[in-house]
Amino acid sequence: MTAEPETTESGLASLRCWCCGAEFAEVSLVHLGARPEVTICLDCARFLHRRALARRDEHRWTPMGAVRGGVQRVRDWVIENGWHQRGPLGAFLRRIDRFLP
């Protein structure tokens, strides 16, 4: 599978994120180093970064890893209850999530 650019209604080229499948402009994507044809959107890149840190934290305890684990448990709880999709509260929670480890 290759990431062939598609043209949007505005005439700008867009590419599909290999993680979530949504289309984005080139400026909103990052490429993998050894496989530059693979594109990942910035939100999925953040998600993958968090997953990588969580995997590392599983193997070695650190104080920051414990904080990240606690934040992730709260994040999972919020998502389980659907609070991230509740109007202004959801917008607030999604906004502060950008700044959390």
Ligand SMILES: [Zn+2]
């Ligand atoms: Zn994505």
